[in-house]
Amino acid sequence: MKEMLKSHGITNIIIKIKRMILRMASKVTKKSNIAIQGILDITDDGAMMVSVEDIETPFVLSELFEEYKGKDVKITIAYGEDID
Numbered sequence: 001m002k003e004m005l006k007s008h009g010i011t012n013i014i015i016k017i018k019r020m021i022l023r024m025a026s027k028v029t030k031k032s033n034i035a036i037q038g039i040l041d042i043t044d045d046g047a048m049m050v051s052v053e054d055i056e057t058p059f060v061l062s063e064l065f066e067e068y069k070g071k072d073v074k075i076t077i078a079y080g081e082d083i084d
Helices: 002-007 010-025
Strands: 039-042 048-051
Touching: none
Parallel strands: none
Antiparallel strands: 039 048
16 A cells, blocks of 8 residues: 555545445445336326236335335336237
């Protein structure tokens, strides 16, 4: 470390340490997701629910997504149709 201080300015050392930390941090991620497949229903008052085959009670999306409140999220919805 002393040799590094002698051969480089303190600013360069700080920059190198920050780069090392960023490289280390980018290799660790924690992900959480929800996947649901069913029939989407949107009521007149704006409530959104998904009915899933073989489950009696529809999932209310606002309740399902509660743990993500206030977080930066990406929401994707997809629809496919068989063409005869």
